[in-house]
Amino acid sequence: MAHVRSGRHGWQHQKLRAKTQRLIDAEGGATCWRWAAGEPSPKCARFIPPHTPAAWHLGHAADRVTYAGPECVACNLWDAARVTNGMRSGRTRERVELDW
Ligand SMILES: [Zn+2]
Numbered sequence: 001m002a003h004v005r006s007g008r009h010g011w012q013h014q015k016l017r018a019k020t021q022r023l024i025d026a027e028g029g030a031t032c033w034r035w036a037a038g039e040p041s042p043k044c045a046r047f048i049p050p051h052t053p054a055a056w057h058l059g060h061a062a063d064r065v066t067y068a069g070p071e072c073v074a075c076n077l078w079d080a081a082r083v084t085n086g087m088r089s090g091r092t093r094e095r096v097e098l099d100w
Contacts, residue, residue: 013058016058016067017053017058020058020070021053024048024050024056024070025050025051027050028050029047029048029049029050030047030048030056030069030070031046031047031048032044032045032046032047032048032056032059032070032071032072032075033059033068033069033070033071034059034071034072034075034079035072035075036069037068040075041072041074041075041077041078041079042078043074043075043078044072044074044075045072045073045074045075046072048070048072054073055072055073056070056071056072056073056076057070057071057072057073057076058070058071059071059075059076059079064083
């Protein structure tokens with residue numbers, strides 16, 4: 001499962017992911033933070049089961065820097081697409097998260 005990708009996401013990201021995974025496992029699952037925040041994607045999985053690192057990504061708040069919580073893959077991709085569509089001002093987007 002774990003293929004380590006160089007660049008892009010640093011070790012801090014990896015550590016945060018690992019730590020969050022442990023929390024999810026310990027809790028017996030987690031709720032997608034977007035669902036909890038009331039702005040889920042149309043395909044939000046809502047529940048993130050334990051021991052399924054492929055089912056979630058690290059979610060980021062609107063500023064795209066602050067870590068918001070575990071986010072289901074559907075929401076993460078939806079959010080990335082939304083940002084792509086919404087930002088046509090010539091700014092380079094720095095985040096596309098594909099972890100599988
Ligand atoms: Zn979601």
